[in-house]
Amino acid sequence: MAVSEKMLPFSYSNLEKEAELALSKEPFTYVQSGAGAEITLCENETAFNRWAIVPRVLKDVSSRVLSTDILGTHLPASFILAPIGNQGILHPEGELASARAAAAFGVPFIASTVSTFSLEEIAAANGTGSRWFQLYWSSDFEVTASLVHRAEKAGYTAITVTVDMPVVGYRERDLDHQYFPLALGKGAANFLQDPIFLSRLSKPPAEDMTGALAHLQSLFFTPSLTWEKVKKLREITSLPIIIKGVLHEEDARKAVDAGFDGIVVSNHGGRQLDGCISSLDALSPIVTAVAGKIPVMLDSGIRRGADVVKALALGADAVLLGRPYVYGLAVGGENGVKHVIEQYIKDVDTAVALTGLTAVSEANRGTVRKVN
Numbered sequence: 001m002a003v004s005e006k007m008l009p010f011s012y013s014n015l016e017k018e019a020e021l022a023l024s025k026e027p028f029t030y031v032q033s034g035a036g037a038e039i040t041l042c043e044n045e046t047a048f049n050r051w052a053i054v055p056r057v058l059k060d061v062s063s064r065v066l067s068t069d070i071l072g073t074h075l076p077a078s079f080i081l082a083p084i085g086n087q088g089i090l091h092p093e094g095e096l097a098s099a100r101a102a103a104a105f106g107v108p109f110i111a112s113t114v115s116t117f118s119l120e121e122i123a124a125a126n127g128t129g130s131r132w133f134q135l136y137w138s139s140d141f142e143v144t145a146s147l148v149h150r151a152e153k154a155g156y157t158a159i160t161v162t163v164d165m166p167v168v169g170y171r172e173r174d175l176d177h178q179y180f181p182l183a184l185g186k187g188a189a190n191f192l193q194d195p196i197f198l199s200r201l202s203k204p205p206a207e208d209m210t211g212a213l214a215h216l217q218s219l220f221f222t223p224s225l226t227w228e229k230v231k232k233l234r235e236i237t238s239l240p241i242i243i244k245g246v247l248h249e250e251d252a253r254k255a256v257d258a259g260f261d262g263i264v265v266s267n268h269g270g271r272q273l274d275g276c277i278s279s280l281d282a283l284s285p286i287v288t289a290v291a292g293k294i295p296v297m298l299d300s301g302i303r304r305g306a307d308v309v310k311a312l313a314l315g316a317d318a319v320l321l322g323r324p325y326v327y328g329l330a331v332g333g334e335n336g337v338k339h340v341i342e343q344y345i346k347d348v349d350t351a352v353a354l355t356g357l358t359a360v361s362e363a364n365r366g367t368v369r370k371v372n
């Protein structure tokens, strides 16, 4: 039986196991692992166990609204697919398969700057689906501006700028394998198809790929980025701009003051600073600081429907789904991602009903209790 015909797992742990079987050890480790001793990676999940839903009964939950709208984008079940780079290491169709699966359910897809396929190719696969573009600020401003303009032209309706990677996290298990997909050219498509980037090279990539990838490495990280500089994004796009990777409430306040349109509370799935706070623990002070002025989303640790309800109860407007859908991609390509999305929608629906809600918007601080 082909992988796609096999019954795909429902549980996150079995999905992860199937992905491990489907992949060689380097790409699997790249997805699964976190930085350092993986304390934060682990905390992202255990933080959800410190909160319990306290359900209400006899509420007539026969009809339930799972959807929400964020910055003009419709989310059928209050989640978006997180930007995950280098998806071609997991399946030959990479982001194309994920973007097609997302479109089939009307779930928005966030395409990464370091995708295996270019943002235009992903847009074509996503078709009439909805999509945002995730930006890694490049130290060459004209390259950054070119990526943003291409995203606008290709029908992306928001820019998510990720700010938690001034340098890459110390990922011990990737170091053990010496496995770095960007250096291997697995996330270079957006650059190799960019007229400004290409104009910087002394030889075209077809003649000197090593040189092209070395140039990419040299401009990719921008540790000198500041609030002042990132604000320049506003001058080059009229799309909503969301800042991803905020954990401190003071930074959330700064994001509002700087004119950002949304925040993603995230520690990058525990892949950047090990020992930093879990996303869920960071959420409430940020929600208080933002005071409803802009939407607040959360990722890092969402593994099932009840996690979505807990995040919304603690004040998130929506969540991003990360590792689960790329494990689906590794196991079954487009069908695997479809399977994961379908299960999450069902699981969110079940959790909402059993919590005693008729709409996700009813989840509030009284829906959950801190239990340890």
Ligand SMILES: Cc1cc2nc3c(=O)[nH]c(=O)nc-3n(C[C@H](O)[C@H](O)[C@H](O)COP(=O)(O)O)c2cc1C
Binding pocket: 030, 031, 032, 044, 082, 083, 084, 085, 086, 112, 113, 114, 134, 162, 244, 266, 267, 268, 269, 270, 271, 299, 300, 301, 302, 321, 322, 323, 324
């Ligand atoms: C393999 C992998 C690659 C990622 N690539 C990116 C990326 O290119 N851009 C980005 O903003 N975040 C990236 N992230 C972080 C995700 O967007 C998201 O914050 C994280 O996966 C959430 O944690 P979770 O998957 O454990 O729930 C990546 C995460 C993983 C697992």
Ligand SMILES: O=C(O)C(=O)c1ccccc1
Binding pocket: 085, 114, 168, 182, 268, 271
């Ligand atoms: O792996 C990641 O989390 C990621 O976003 C990334 C992107 C480029 C280089 C290294 C890591």
